[in-house]
Amino acid sequence: MLPLLHRHRLKRAVIVIGGLLMTGCGFDAVLKSPGPAAVTFVFTDTVLVLGSTVPLAVAVMAGGATQTHPSLIAFTDNPTVVGLTGGDDSLVAHRTGFTNLDLKFQSSLRAAAETVIAIRVRP
Numbered sequence: 001m002l003p004l005l006h007r008h009r010l011k012r013a014v015i016v017i018g019g020l021l022m023t024g025c026g027f028d029a030v031l032k033s034p035g036p037a038a039v040t041f042v043f044t045d046t047v048l049v050l051g052s053t054v055p056l057a058v059a060v061m062a063g064g065a066t067q068t069h070p071s072l073i074a075f076t077d078n079p080t081v082v083g084l085t086g087g088d089d090s091l092v093a094h095r096t097g098f099t100n101l102d103l104k105f106q107s108s109l110r111a112a113a114e115t116v117i118a119i120r121v122r123p
Helices: 001-026
Strands: 038-045 047-049 054-057 059-061 071-074 082-084 088-095 095-104 111-121
Touching: 001 059, 038 047, 038 095, 059 095, 071 082
Parallel strands: 047 111
Antiparallel strands: 038 059, 054 088, 071 095, 082 088, 095 111
């Protein structure tokens, strides 16, 4: 009877210590649902010069951390004013006017976030 009690105490101690170690190391964050996180888009220039091609430089902050290689989907509501190059990495100013650039951030660890940025093309 004594070895049986000792085995149960040992098993319980291993489970408790293992659980404490896993939560202390942040393992519980893997099992949690990501839920909505605050996602911020930082866009540098919203005024383009007619005929120019500028790189689409957008910084994405999700949950307070800068995303190094964010997966972005970009499109404009009026591609005759501002278009995107084939790889969605640059903006091309076709004619003067205003358009909206719609950016969507997709991540397997965070909820998708979307923003609309007003772009102006001047002569």
